[in-house]
Amino acid sequence: MFSSIPKLQTFALTSIAVALLTACGGGGGGGGSSASSVLSGMVIDGYIEGAKVCLDVNSNGVCDAGEPTATTDSAGKYQLSPGSIDTTGLNVIAEISDSAKDSDDGGLTLLAAGKSAYTMASPASESAVVTPITTLIVGKVKTDNLSTATAKARVLEELGLPSDTNPYADHVAAGNTMVHGAARQLAAQLQQAQKDLPVGTTPQERLTKLHDAIKAMQDAAGSIALESQDANPLNMPLTLSSVATGRLFAYKMPSAMGKQINASAMLFTPKSVMPPGGWPLVVFGHGTVGVAKDCAPSVTMKATGNWGYAGVVAQLISQGYVVVAPDYEGLGSTAMGVDAGHPYLDLGSAGRSMALAAVGAKKLMTTQLSGAWATLGHSQGGHAALAGAQFAGLAKKQEASLTYKGAVAIAPASNLKASLNAMWSGIQTNSQNPVNYTTGYEAVGISNFYAAYVVKGTQSTPSSVTPSTVFGPRMLAVYNAKVASECFTEFSTSISNDVGTYAVTNGATPAAYTGVINSAINTTYIAGVLNSNEPGQMKLPGNTLLVQGAADTTVLPSSTQTLLTTMQSKGSQVTLSLHSGNTATHGGVLGIPAAQTAITNHLIAIFANEPKEKKTLFSSGFVFD
Incomplete structure (x- = not known):
């Protein structure tokens, strides 16, 4: 894929990262247990000016007349005086109209910035901040009948945030780009959900219906939207068709802009006999193809019968893995219900695309998959492999039988x-x-x-x-x-x-x-x-292998070395396989025998307890073109 194109293309957009946030420290502050003289805090996505904030005394999710009420200033600050009201079990509500201003938007109103009105909430006991993340916690307490502590853990898991993140701290002041990025995307989801509420929804019904709508979207994530009934849905090259059967399906996922969308993925199953207990699964992340819908691998392979990564995937299949290869959000065919809009190198989007593709594959194949899974990818796909690891908890929540093992990130986009x-x-x-x-x-x-x-x-x-x-x-x-x-x-x-x-x-x-x-x-x-989109900014589950060529001018070796150091500092189990020589270029590293051996051994190690034949991956070699 890369060796046949102009030299220009050999710089991998390795990095952008959107790593949505490192763990935030600090305390909650501000709250009230029983009677409190004052409740104070900030309303934040960025700092929200002009939000109406109240203590929801009657727990109906709206700021009613007679309830302690305030309006946020330019720093998003508010102060409420509950007097003798017992605040135990109550929430602080923030009603944000489209005339409010978000500091992320450079002084524009929400309306001028292309956003819309939404409502947020936080427990009165944790009133220091009211954010999209605290809103989701409040929602889970209500819709899932969870304790606040359990709801908090679930929310952090679903957002791909570290388990020790403090959601009740000011993430903007702390410079936590991971949390800030997650909050932005969640705010978009809240805005979209509020826009989509049924006509006639009363203010008193609004917050409850918002929570219900978001829960429904979250519960649907990874479910199968449709499967192609085309007799030849993928038009696989002989390299693949000789070892695998192929399917094309679409699964549900939340988009970066907060909508429920279809994302498409290719599913490759070995033609060999299934091992006892089912096959292990590898979620494969492809490199940069473009941002237009029809640049998706499933679309171009169907049209041409070719795919630059066919050799890599065929060898994984020959090794005894089922491979699911997501096109990523916004890439895919209209026939599969995919809408345009690819958030290139957006960490949350990439992580959900990978993790929920694993969920979709498991739902389609049920007991044919053992439940053990890993991520593997190159370039943009290396970034996606690490993002998928970050969202492994989301996959587990949606499909309890899935157990994440680790990642192989080859020349991953970073820094x-x-x-x-x-x-x-x-x-x-x-x-x-x-x-x-x-x-x-x-x-x-x-x-x-x-x-x-x-x-x-x-x-x-x-x-x-x-x-x-x-x-x-x-x-x-x-x-x-x-x-x-x-x-x-x-x-x-x-x-x-x-x-x-x-x-x-x-x-x-x-x-x-x-x-x-x-x-x-x-x-x-x-x-x-x-x-905010940088990978590896939190401790990742499983065991990760980074593979890098020293002659790579797309993803610079120094970038991957920095990534390694960062991941080690976060406590991730990670090693680097670095390869030298003139052939150790961005695509060329995939053909280096020592790199192939490192990948082989890593996959064998992380799937050590899986009932499958251990063969040499890449044993026949392949051409990456």
């Missing part, structure tokens, strides 16, 4: 901000001498290519980045004309052509190409978006 800064430094250096212009222009093309997919991807999330703030006139024109419709090879060629046209103009230098504006990448907002 994008640092990579873009390093590339810009190199572009400047290579602009000093015409002898080095070619190298400089290659970096220009690579950085603009991946930055374009990242920026376009944010348009399908609550953390949208404005393209004109990131790109100068030349690249902005290419972006506007091509990014939404062209897949990997075509889009990289479009950028290469524009950079090439510019390069032959009088006085041109790589640094003067009006593409990525490096200073924009380092602004607080954009840096926060990138950092």
Whole structure:
């Protein structure tokens, strides 16, 4: 997939991360047990100005006349005076109209920012913050009849957050980009759910129906929406069809924007005899294909009979694994009910796509799968493999028989901000001498290519980045004309052509190409978006193997080394398999025998107790093209 395309494409957008948040410390504060003289705190997604806040004395989920009420200031702060009211078991309610302002939106009202009204809540005993996360906790207490402590644990698990995260702390002030990212996506879900409430819903019914709607969406996650009845749903190449049967299905998942959507996945089952107890499952994450719906592997393989990762998946099948390969959110066919909008390198979206694909596969195959599963992916898929590990708890909640074992992340996208800064430094250096212009222009093309997919991807999330703030006139024109419709090879060629046209103009230098504006990448907002999607920012379950080629110019070896150090600092069980030589490139590392052996041994180790034949993975080798 990568070896046959222009050199431009060998920089992997490895990073963006959207790691939705490291554990937050600090206490809850502010609350009230029985009679309290004052309840104070903040309403936060970003800080919400103009929210109506009240103590819900009659527990009907709305701010009624006569209840202690306040309006939040520009810092999202409120203060209530309950007087002699016993606050035990009561909630604080925040009614946020579309005229309120969220500090995430730069002073715009919700309406001007394309958002809508919603309601949030927090236990009065934990009134220091009212956030989308505390709202979900309150909802689970009500809809699932859970204790607050159990509801909190369930919510953190579903959001892919560390178990020691304090949801009652100010995540904005603490700089917890993981929590902030999770809160943004959950706020979008609350807004969407409120917009979708039945006509005639009264204010007193609103919060209860919001909780019920979100519970219904969560309960449906991973369920089968439909399965293709096409006689040849995948049009597999011989490499795959000789060892596996293939199916195409769609499963339900919450989108990054809070809607319930269909996501499609390919399911490959060995033609060999099923072992006692069923096959183990590998969830495979593909590399960058583009952001247009029809760039999905299931769509392109159906149309062409080819897939660059067919050899990798065939070898996994030959090893005795069932493989499910999600297209990811927003990639797939209309026939499978997939809507456009791919949140490229969004950690939450990628994690749910992977984890819920495992749930869907188990629901389809039932006892044919043992329940043991792992994630494996390359480039964008390496990022997805780590994100899937982060959401393994969600998979377990939706399908109790699933047991997560570990991950293989090959050249995983990570540390994008640092990579873009390093590339810009190199572009400047290579602009000093015409002898080095070619190298400089290659970096220009690579950085603009991946930055374009990242920026376009944010348009399908609550953390949208404005393209004109990131790109100068030349690249902005290419972006506007091509990014939404062209897949990997075509889009990289479009950028290469524009950079090439510019390069032959009088006085041109790589640094003067009006593409990525490096200073924009380092602004607080954009840096926060990138950092919130970084993988490995919490202790991951299972055992993880990172595989990296030293000659990789797409996902830089330094980025993976930083990822390793970060994961170790969080307590994850992780090792790095680093490979040198001219062939240890972004795609080439997959063909290195030592790398193949490392992957083989890791999978055998994590599935050690599974009843399956142990053969040598990649024993016949494969070509990654």
